[in-house]
Amino acid sequence: MNYRPGRIFMSAPHLGGHEKNYVQKALDDNWVSTSGPNLPGLEHDICQHTNARHAVVLNTGTAALHLALRLLDIKPGDEVLCPTFAPVASVNPILYLGAIPVFVESEANTWNMCPETLEQAIKARLETGHKPACIVVVHLYGMPARLNELLQVAEQYGILVVEDAAEALGSRYGGHQVGTFGKMGTFSFGGNKIITTSGGGALITEDAALAERALYLSTEAQYPTLYDAHEQISYNYRLSNISAGIGRGQIEVLEKRIKERREVYNFYKDHLSDTGLQFIPEPKNCFSNRWLTTVLLDPEQSKSPKEIIAALEEHNIEAGPLWKPLHLQPLFQNSPYYGDGLSKGLVERGLCLPSGSSLTEEELRKVVQVLRNALT
Template structure:
């Protein structure tokens, strides 16, 4: 079959239900199309209720949320911020926004998230060099919970506040507690490819009421309390619109179903492809963790197959199926060529051997079988 014989099968497209339109229609009927309104307030309450966080500020993106979160933690010019190397660039870019420097830490092989041993090595070495880290950004990659107990203990030992990047992990849990609620600040993304979408958007959560108020203030251009436009601090145009928040309200009611579906898709792939030589489903879910399986990821074992991830990706493209390499480690990115990093062997190996398979929660049985057949054709 030629690729044009099939509709495009995307990696993780938006999946809307029937309730989003109710919130949008209501907003339009009531003329609440300005940046703030009842949907925005309601969406923030929904996120707090789901995560257990005390306060939520809905924003234009997860990147904006990381930016404001780092500013709340006091990060500024000349500071250093510890950060996972194995993540999307949006995790680290806000460090540069603030004139600070990222310090990248390698992954561990169990969850693919930040390695506690490399983290301790990085902290102790930076302190020896006179650079005590100002903050730590902890990522839950592909929705998989990091080794939180160990990492939080190390951060507490050195009195380093944690910003929890749960952009890919809404709906995931660690020891029963929702991700995003462990750090001083938590961050979510509602980009179009995420498990829950508002088209574009993000959120910052915290249990500190003063911080939440400050983040909301900065996100609305830091306008002072005055009858005219007065500004004493630098602010940003970061607030999520009331219309997009309406989409989010409709999506929140579907979140558990979406997590269930993505987990089922992952299990479906594993069951039917587990005996294919050279194909390894990883990372595995550790005891005490529950991942949302935002994306199903695989590794290719060079001892069992000569097929590379790029060859598999290109083969899937001939069937009009989108797949994607794992994140390229940030310490390998030209943007960060001169920043310090600790380790790198683990995430470099994962990048060299890994691929993300289509995982959208709207995938049909026919869609899944298209992927299955295409993978088996090559492997």
């Protein structure tokens, strides 16, 4: 990240004011470790917000997804269905366990996993003698996936679902918080997310046994004996009490941050719709936190996303491309893929605009003006 003075970032952290109170209390009480009152406090806050029964806070969203797959007993050689249009962090945990990602293409309305293509992929894998062990559904850029249809397909074939809601804390589908539909859900609190713990994540579930085991595996699986007994591979994945304190202050302003990000989206839509840019509407039943405002260039636009991003960069404005489809990445060149190439077409026309909740109207107007000039 380039920290030149006056820079307009794509998604900067935005503190609410109470974070320092929780952190100061932790320092005063000497809770400077991966234990302390802010940890169960933040877990309680997450459950209150999402209506999940159990939460375990961890040091990254990737750790949360890794643990979720581990808890489902994903083994080397197992196949896990996942979207190709997603960040690599949504798929790396599959590789950590020696499993095989099977990529499924997106659909045009939400840019998330296509239910019809998912079923085609399952049928094709069954014909090869491989029943997928799990489905990872990602809610991209804060937009909920078509959960009803995806879950119906999963249930029909008896496959469990994990939701990667790293970018979608606070987004809702049918009035319910994303992350609560699958067997487990995961969130990220990285520095560019809608709220942050300066790095961190969480796993949520309705299953008390899964939550207990997640906590156990994330704290090095120690049995309380005179000499700690270890019987299986485990991890040092617990969030720190200091970071959890930041999270407690952040979650207090989550609804405000969602409102502000949605206002950023609406500002761009109101001021740029006449340029030919295409904005992604919310389908029926979906409420997006609008973590990032993403747009598609007019098909007749002669300039590429790369050129538009460079033009914004000249004015100290950070923008970015869409996620490159993972089945096109060298790391996954031998992984199965099912789809029609839709995400490749999106990337060839897509942009992520500055979307932070702390953007001022003056900054937004600057982005609009520079973007207009770049487009014309």
